[in-house]
Amino acid sequence: MIVYKFYLRNAIKGDILVGVLPERRKNPKRITDESIIHWGRKYFGMNAKDEDIFFIKTVLEEREKGNLSQGRFF
Numbered sequence: 588m589i590v591y592k593f594y595l596r597n598a599i600k601g602d603i604l605v606g607v608l609p610e611r612r613k614n615p616k617r618i619t620d621e622s623i624i625h626w627g628r629k630y631f632g633m634n635a636k637d638e639d640i641f642f643i644k645t646v647l648e649e650r651e652k653g654n655l656s657q658g659r660f661f
Contacts, residue, residue, distance in 0.1 A: 591642040593627040595635055605631050 589610040594602045608630060612618055623642055627633065633640055 588647045590645050590647055591623055591627065592645055593631060593633075593640065593642045595633065596639045596641070605633065 590607050591610065592607050593605045595605055597603055605627070608626060610618065624637075624640060627640065627642060
């Protein structure tokens, strides 16, 4: 399962993990960096500058999926 880990840059504390969202779209043409950032802003309510938000695309192994299926996002 592909997930996106969203982070905020903080000059004092370093990068802060805000949350994780699973990719569910079937059409790969709809998946762009811009759409992923927009989705993260909408879900997590981030009002930071664009340069302060980033995500890392990650593939979860089968044993790690349990937290997402139970609605437990980081």
